Amino acid sequence: MILANAFCLFFFLDETLRSLASPSSPQGPELHGWRPPVDCVRANELCAAESNCSSRYRTLRQCLAGRDRNTMLVNKECQAALEVLQESPLYDCRCKRGMKKELQCLQIYWSIHLGLTEGEEFYEASPYEPVTARLSDIFRLASIFSGTGADPAVSAKSNHCLDAAKACNLNDNCKKLRSSYISICNREISPTERCNRRKCHKALRQFFDRVPGEYTYRMLFCSCQDQACAERRRQTILPSCSYEDKEKPNCLDLRSLCRTDHLCRSRLADFHANCRASYRTLTGCPTDNYQACLGSYAGMIGFDITPNYVDSSPTGIVVSPWCSCRGSGNMEEECEKFLRDFTENPCLRNAIQAFGNGTDVNLSPKNPSFQATQAPRVEKTPSLPDDLSDSTSLGTSVIATCTSVQEQGLKANNSKELSMCFTELTTNIIPGSKRVVKPNSGPRRARPSAALTAVSFLMLKLAL
Numbered sequence: 001m002i003l004a005n006a007f008c009l010f011f012f013l014d015e016t017l018r019s020l021a022s023p024s025s026p027q028g029p030e031l032h033g034w035r036p037p038v039d040c041v042r043a044n045e046l047c048a049a050e051s052n053c054s055s056r057y058r059t060l061r062q063c064l065a066g067r068d069r070n071t072m073l074v075n076k077e078c079q080a081a082l083e084v085l086q087e088s089p090l091y092d093c094r095c096k097r098g099m100k101k102e103l104q105c106l107q108i109y110w111s112i113h114l115g116l117t118e119g120e121e122f123y124e125a126s127p128y129e130p131v132t133a134r135l136s137d138i139f140r141l142a143s144i145f146s147g148t149g150a151d152p153a154v155s156a157k158s159n160h161c162l163d164a165a166k167a168c169n170l171n172d173n174c175k176k177l178r179s180s181y182i183s184i185c186n187r188e189i190s191p192t193e194r195c196n197r198r199k200c201h202k203a204l205r206q207f208f209d210r211v212p213g214e215y216t217y218r219m220l221f222c223s224c225q226d227q228a229c230a231e232r233r234r235q236t237i238l239p240s241c242s243y244e245d246k247e248k249p250n251c252l253d254l255r256s257l258c259r260t261d262h263l264c265r266s267r268l269a270d271f272h273a274n275c276r277a278s279y280r281t282l283t284g285c286p287t288d289n290y291q292a293c294l295g296s297y298a299g300m301i302g303f304d305i306t307p308n309y310v311d312s313s314p315t316g317i318v319v320s321p322w323c324s325c326r327g328s329g330n331m332e333e334e335c336e337k338f339l340r341d342f343t344e345n346p347c348l349r350n351a352i353q354a355f356g357n358g359t360d361v362n363l364s365p366k367n368p369s370f371q372a373t374q375a376p377r378v379e380k381t382p383s384l385p386d387d388l389s390d391s392t393s394l395g396t397s398v399i400a401t402c403t404s405v406q407e408q409g410l411k412a413n414n415s416k417e418l419s420m421c422f423t424e425l426t427t428n429i430i431p432g433s434k435r436v437v438k439p440n441s442g443p444r445r446a447r448p449s450a451a452l453t454a455v456s457f458l459m460l461k462l463a464l
Helices: 002-021 028-032 040-048 051-066 069-074 076-085 102-113 135-146 160-169 172-185 197-210 213-220 227-237 251-258 262-275 290-299 329-343 346-357 392-396 449-463
Strands: 307-309 319-321
Touching: 040 051, 040 102, 051 076, 051 102, 102 262, 135 290, 135 346, 160 172, 160 213, 160 227, 172 197, 197 290, 213 227, 213 290, 227 307, 251 262, 251 329, 262 290, 262 346, 290 346, 319 329
Parallel strands: none
Antiparallel strands: 307 319
């Protein structure tokens, strides 16, 4: 009897020790149900391969067909479908601006997330992946294409917007797409119809989506010392066709019109996500990333909500969609708030000025999902030179960004002018959580030595 009990006890303790000695259960992201985000086209394919997910997805799309969320929430079948899909890759999926199947990706994204919002929200979450590139990357690439060297005295007298247009003409792709939208937007249809706005918008979208930022940004956000330069900057998008109209519509009506189109809705949501004024950061931007804000602003050009400079002032930077808050009724406060996100936005204004001055903010370590950041170091570079290689000076004093190559998404460059300093991150932040994990802190293994000693002592007592 004693031997049988001893054998059972030994077997139990042996299994316990095996579990203690084996690696602990996954820690970090897996523990919290976090999944690496995939693009929505791929997430849809994964869902279609699973019968439960695909059937629930079809159900949800039928529930949302009427666009009545209250009716959907009352229906238990719709509720069940939504709950299942929140645990699928579709819930976390995102899209990339300019991707091959961007519109399809956005349609899939909104088919899920429109069912999660309570009515029409003022600010909607962006369906696009967070931007990790910085303005300093644009400056660095601009210096590669334009060479180096600039005389600050000459640069101060230069028409930087004219220089930017000349630099565009030296690049085949930029020249081709710029000539295309200029031709389309200037083509008069009839004495009463100045141009085909729909085709003009499409040509503008192609230009800003397919031409690198080191060309498009310099045309949109060039710094100016006089009115002639500022007027050239304002005319970049051919506003008489793409922007202005006989009357200004109400801004909230314009927003509602934009949100009926998945692409326009996504670009507006992305602008709010990256350019919304924040008083918790030193730059005034939600993620302390000027590049993300300027990219989101440029992404709205070519839609009904296209923004542009309101005048030719070289000193005051004020941009706005072509709309007003007249006739807003009891929604006037909301309308004014929407309009101020353009006209009185410190994030957008600071970002435009920073690009025009050739400066960027350096944050290390940086994470696009966090607002709390370290104090930036801002360094100025010379203004644009008065020649065709107008981006030269932007690269002559490249800001040391002190971030990892992996975060920048760039390869190391050994040239002195483009040298960057790097800092090794000593902690890793789990996406979607506030936990900080030290890099060397992997799953711990239990030490079985003490337990084995206890087992030996117990067996000896049983034998006695």
